[in-house]
Amino acid sequence: MYWLMKHILLGPLLRLFFRPKIEGAENIPAAGGALLASNHLAVSDSFFLPLMVDRRVTFPAKIEYFTEPGIKGRFKKWFFTGVGQIPIDRSGASAAQAALDTAVRLLREGKLMGIYPEGTRSPDGRLYRGKTGVARIALQAGVPVIPVAMFGTDKANPIGSKMWRPYPIRIKVGKPLDFSRYEGLDGDRFIERSITDEIMYALMELSGQEYVDMYAAKAKEAVPDRLPDAKAS
Template sequence: MLYRLMKYVLLGPLLRLLWPTKVTGLEHIPRMGGAILASNHLAVADSFFMPLYVKRRVTFPAKQEYFTEKGLKGRLKKWFFTGVGQFPIDRSGGSAAQAAIDTAIRLLREGRLLGIYPEGTRSPDGRLYKGKTGVARIALEARVPVVPVVMIGTERVNPIGSKLWRPRKLEIRFGEPLDFSRYDGLSGDRFVERSITDEIMYALMELSGQEYVDVYAAKAKELLAAEEAGVRPAVPAQPGALDRARLPETKAG
């Protein structure tokens, strides 16, 4: 009820009015059953605009801090992020990461749509960074398709560090679903999970036209911060790095 109120009455109409968005490929989203919407991640705004144009409810994992802050501000944050379809995850350690994966698998097996950012965090400079293999493990365990999604222009709506959103025209592209059923039973195989993740990132690169960097975004942020402090060089661009990372088409035995 709260989700529908936010999407159709309170937040949705305002977002549509101030940020006109071109959306293509909605037909690629399954009409029922579990599926992963794997997206690039340019800004906080991504989690608001993408679900707005999907008829089904999209659930996103979000930082636990959004739900645990004390006081009136904390209660308002919890109400808001719950209302836009997000659920809390603890990102503090290995067991917490497994708990987040388990929750995602459970939601998918219940037939829900799950939004995931394989990069793990926002891109620091608009380029596409190396994906984390959690998305592959979730897809294999839940046995669901992965729909690549790209957001275009959201980094100009709320650049990193900005508090006010700026009116801009946006674009959202949904790609054809990726089917990894040929790898059923191979969850936990690091090579398979890395290959699947790279295929997802390749699809995002082709769909978005972003330059790819074969480094995790979190590490890139550390290096860029160090560069600003005059300590280390920035992350070098590696366009085309995924051209050699596509999965073989043969069925795993």
């Protein structure tokens, strides 16, 4: 299904209307586990990045995409499964741990995973403070973190839009970040924060975005009237 979506059903349409380009693809290893840490401008980020990477990319996605009842719900489950996303329950502490464990297991199996350190979409195109889960996953799985900057997806798929708009998409992949010097120190909140900040700094340099030292979710709460779908993302 992933191959069909990428090469037959969805991929050709995305290439036709959005002309996506990727720079630095050679920084992604041809085999072995690695974590692609990307800025997050729009839902469409999770479509264009897998489209432009030769290897299969797995993204965690909120479980609501997979549990909606009815015909529409079955279609959503089929679609998100087909584009390589796995359901993650984010409703509590135990659910968050299960999500982390799933990511670590897949990376140890040699899979390529995508993650958004900001935790949710940027409400205004700026880069927000990263959550330390990305550091914990990287340390426990023992894999490199590869920064990825998305450009144009917020123009093609603006927050609250029902339809995507043709707009050129560009992806820039940075050099892998090696955190093996911190092996065995997962769970140390100071180490995890230091690693996360290093990842976010790399993303800031790669994307050219203005950095905001607060969580994106908090920023969304501060402007609910301007962001009608903020709580759903």
